Amino acid sequence: MLSKKNLFAVAALSLTLILAASAALAEDHEDHKKCFTVASLGGNYAIVGTYGANVAIALATRSLDGKGNLTGTFILNEPTAGSTTGARTLVTGTQVGTYTVNCDGTGVITRVLTAGTIVTTQEDDFVITGAVEKDGELIATSVQDAQRTPSAIVAGGIFLRRVWTRLP
Numbered sequence: 001m002l003s004k005k006n007l008f009a010v011a012a013l014s015l016t017l018i019l020a021a022s023a024a025l026a027e028d029h030e031d032h033k034k035c036f037t038v039a040s041l042g043g044n045y046a047i048v049g050t051y052g053a054n055v056a057i058a059l060a061t062r063s064l065d066g067k068g069n070l071t072g073t074f075i076l077n078e079p080t081a082g083s084t085t086g087a088r089t090l091v092t093g094t095q096v097g098t099y100t101v102n103c104d105g106t107g108v109i110t111r112v113l114t115a116g117t118i119v120t121t122q123e124d125d126f127v128i129t130g131a132v133e134k135d136g137e138l139i140a141t142s143v144q145d146a147q148r149t150p151s152a153i154v155a156g157g158i159f160l161r162r163v164w165t166r167l168p
Helices: 004-032
Strands: 043-049 054-066 069-079 088-101 108-113 118-134 137-147 162-164
Touching: 043 069, 043 137, 054 162, 069 108, 088 118
Parallel strands: none
Antiparallel strands: 043 054, 043 162, 054 069, 069 088, 088 108, 108 118, 118 137, 137 162
């Protein structure tokens, strides 16, 4: 029969082994955590951009090569400058640029925007808001971003935010 002293020693040793195993599993899990990469964004997206409090809206497509490069086109519906009747103007344009992705799904896009005579470089911060795992890799299905500076196209110091949806 075990004495109280031996029983205590066995219990303490068992508890120590359980805690060590739990710590090792947690550490092992942390080491194998899936990370987002530039490849996570590779694909084609439909994008809806909202300027300020719905002052203007952009409809766009963007293609990302999974290596950090992007291209895109857009159409923007904005107020006509100086109109007193609420007239609207449609502006079309293109974008080309690069992107980086952090392990946590955040990142930065640097792009050159061309719309008529306007050519400007813009930076956007983004976060991947939806993803699936395919062949052991995380693949973004939805993204949201925000432009760092006011719009170069829509007047009035208005900021742009976009919602992306991956196309099949």
